[in-house]
Amino acid sequence: MPVAMTVDIVGSRRMPDREAAQRALDDAIARVAADLPVAQTPLHPTVGDELQGVYPTLDAALATTLLVQLALPDIVECRFGLGIGPTGLVPSATGDIPDGPAWWAARPAIDHVHALEQRAVPSARTWVIAHQGESDAVHAEARRANAYLLVRDQVVGGMSERARRLTYGRCFGATQRALAAQEGVTQSAVSQLLAASGASAVVEGYRLLVP
Known part of the structure; x- marks a missing residue:
């Protein structure tokens, strides 16, 4: 429909x-x-x-x-x-x-x-x-x-603007390493921000909508 x-x-x-x-x-x-x-x-x-x-x-x-x-x-x-x-x-x-x-x-x-x-x-x-x-x-x-x-x-x-950018990238399978290079930060910083912002749940929900 x-x-x-x-x-x-x-x-x-x-x-x-x-x-x-x-x-x-x-x-x-x-x-x-x-x-x-x-x-x-x-x-x-x-x-x-x-x-x-x-x-x-x-x-x-x-x-x-x-x-x-x-x-x-x-x-x-x-x-x-x-x-x-x-x-x-x-x-x-x-x-x-x-x-x-x-x-x-x-x-x-x-x-x-x-x-x-x-x-x-x-x-x-x-x-x-x-x-x-x-x-x-x-x-x-x-x-x-x-x-x-x-x-x-x-x-x-x-989410902060950066957290939203990272989450968008994760929705399309971008690695944390690639996102860190894009943002000019460490992979550890990306991992911590994704975890603190609830990004993983948002990404998993997106993948259920677009299998």
Whole structure:
């Protein structure tokens, strides 16, 4: 079942350099799309600070959101709303318009993330909602994904920019020695930072999404 993804930038109106943040986001998305080319419709800007894309499965969408979070520098954070359901296009004189139940679910998903962020779970960045017409099994899948995401976002949100870079590299099998050379630090420093940041659990979770 397709998954529609809506993305926006956390605190975009308060950013001192919105253009720099957008460049960083564009670079991160391009990197992820090259390293994990799974999108049906790649993430692309729509209006303001919002982006949209479509993924063939929930696992593909979850893996993509993780990699984007890991690839981003400290100057920009994103929240992600994922909607499970059919997608389609509505013909228009100015070009086809994406529409359908997955998009109807993605919008309240990102709104829910924002609400969580403002209340009890400030680390929340990602949420999944299945369209009401989906089966009980699909709704159960969305609930399980959200349980995972609450913890994953907490771990990733607590990482330093360097820890996120290292974790990204480990997701694609880079050795600690190679990462140490890339960062200009010792292999021991890489090992200690990965262990302290919870990176191993994040990497193992990623590998379950992309077997």
